[in-house]
Every structure is written in structure tokens, then in C-alpha cells.
Amino acid sequence: MIGPSSSHTAGAAKIASVGRKIAGRGFYRVDFDLHGSFASTYQGHGTDKALVAGIIGLDPSDEKIRDSFELAKKMNLDIHFHLKDLGDVHPNTVQIRLTYPGKIVSITGSSIGGGNILITQVDGVEMEYTMEYPLVIFQYTDCRGIISKITGYFSEHGYNIETIKTVRKDKEVSLLIELNKNIKEEALEELKEKHIFKKIMYIGKRSI
Template identity: 35%
Template sequence: MKYRTVFDIIGPVMIGPSSSHTAGAARIGRTARTIFGRIPKQIMITLYGSFAKTYRGHGTDIALVGGLLDFDTYDERMPQSLKMAAEAGIHVRFVESEERTEHPNTARIHLSDERGKLEVVGISIGGGKVEIVELNGFELKLSGNAPTLLVLHKDQFGAVADVATILAKHQINIGYMQVARKEKGLEALMSIETDQSLSEELLQEIRQKSGMYAVTLLNN
């Protein structure tokens, strides 16, 4: 295994006790919060594998909710996240599943409010690193190690070309791209990791193209 930096070895700055069960969980929650775009009113979190067995003792519940409140891994408010969510009128429910998953540290997060719903599946792969492997039923693989553009759009001719053209105009290089759809002609999802950061101007250009439903940027 290769390490890119010393922080891959010693782990992230965090509120403990575990980089996998707390720091990783917090990052899964915070990524879901970023995609949702706001603080949810209802949170249902289904836990699998070791997450389901040890989440209370390892603080995984606290970390996931802290991330959903937009707390970073080292935020001193993290231990109070469940209390703060309750005080804010957010309904939080945890479900322990016995279903077997590919990775033992897996969480399925369902967020909702009067404006909409979101379902995200994330895994904590160790050292505070995470992957988002499902978004509203779309399979994907987000590492969070690079700026990532998520574009939910109508499955139609020219949609991918429109986004690629705008990125090229702004001299943005694509490091990794994935396109998925559930059914021909309905919704599709583009996941694009880039080598450069993306401006709000660029995001607005994409939003103005025909058939674009939602455009979200995840920064590492």
C-alpha cells in the first residue's frame, strides 16, 4: 500500500476515538449534508456490519450526526451533536441492519424535509478516508480526494457534451468521470473528479443548460 502523505499514516485531526468509526463516519455525514445542501428535518441512518455492532461505544452515531450538522472531524461540538440535533427539532433514527454488505463500515443515510429527499450510502475505509458508493439509487464511487462535480440531469442527447465543453472552456482537466442512469430517457447522474477547483460561475453555466436538475460540487 502506498501513502501519499504522512497524514495517510497517522490519520486525520479528529475528535476520537477511531479514525474509521468516528472521523470516517463524520466525513460520510458531512458529504451527505453537502449533497443535500441544507440541514435536514428528518434523518434515518441504517448501519451495517461493525458500524451496527459498535456504533454507540465508538461514537459513530455522534460522528454521523455531527457531519450532517456540517461539523468537521475536529470540531469541538462533535460530542454534543445528538443533543444539538434534538434541540434544533431534527428527528434522528438509527437502524441496525443484519444485512451483509461488501464493506463492514457501511452507513445508509436517508435525509428529508419539505423540499425533498436524499439517500446516500457511504463506507469508511480506514484512516478517516471514505467512499460514497450510492446516491439516490445510482451506483458510483466518490473518494473525496479531489474536487468532484455531481450533475443530476435528464438522460438526453448532448448532456455529457454540454458539461464537458464548459469544463474545457474553463481549462478544467477531468481526472475521472462516471455516468449512470436507471432507465433510458429518465434521470442520469454524472460524477466528475477534476484536477482544478471549480468556480461558482462555471457551476451556474452548467445549471443553465437544458435538462440539468441539480449541480453540486464536493471539495476535498
């Protein structure tokens, strides 16, 4: 860990790492909107290096965090930092915008102390995700019976659902499910093969 504060380094790296995990690879530009104390101390406390490290896939304990800017440059990533008031949120909050050909994906997260984080927004979907459990996000056009099919699949394959939440915008649905254990890769691939979903995003409990 670099810098004097785990909230500003380990937590920041974890938020960015979650962003990379959720959004997937293939982005060529990253914009970090820094709020509160992140905005006022990001250079002196090493938050900037930690965020870049997380977005390029480095572990929060990796010594190469100090060289994250150089590593990002070698990967041809266009990195930008902005100071921004994100409203009534935790002082250590960052919104990350990842630009791909033809789309932008955003993730908002807060470093809440001791290296712990809270993800509050993914691609416009509001949440309060603490990483206590593995999370699966299903995005699809509303259709009768989909939720029962998903929950039935998990039950049949030995997964317990800890929490479930739906976010609807017109006919588009984001279904957030926290599970009692990580999903096996083959199960995740089987779910992705079901053409009813526009997108499936997954964060394993120990993936960050």
C-alpha cells in the same frame, strides 16, 4: 476526535458531512442505517455522535462533536438509528436517509481506515468516490449532445476531467465527473442556470 477509532469517528463524520453537502439543507429528519461493526459498536465508539455531528455541519476535529445530539435537537432535527444488514459492503458502512418535505435523499458510505471514506451510492446512483478529486454530479433527462456540452464547458474554462461515468435509468441520466481542481463558485452557478439539468450536486476536494 472522540472514541478510540478514527474509522468510527472521523470517517463517520466525513461520510455524514458529504451527505449534507450533496443533499443540501432543508431536511427535517435523518435516519442512519448502520451495518457491520458500525452497528455493533456505534454507541461505545462514538460513531453515533460523529454521524450526527457531520450531518449538522461540524468538522471532524470539532470539540462540539460530543454535544452533537443536543445541537441537533436545538435545530429541530429528528434523528433515528437503525441496525441493518446492507449486504456485501465494508463493515464500517452507513446508509443515510435525509427526509425533506416531499422527498427522501439517500447516501451510502464506508469508513475504510485512517479517516478515509468511500461513497458508494448517492440517491440510487452507484459509485466509488474516494474524494481524491472534486466531484460534480449532473442529473438530467437524456438528450443528444449534453455530455459534449459539459465537457466542452470544462475544457474552455481550464478544468481537466480526471474521470467520467454515466449511469442511466430509462431516460434519466446521472453524469459523474471528477475534475483536477475545485470549481469556482461563479462557474457552478453558471452551470446551474442552464435549464437542461434537473439537479447538480458538487463536492469540492477540501470541502470536508
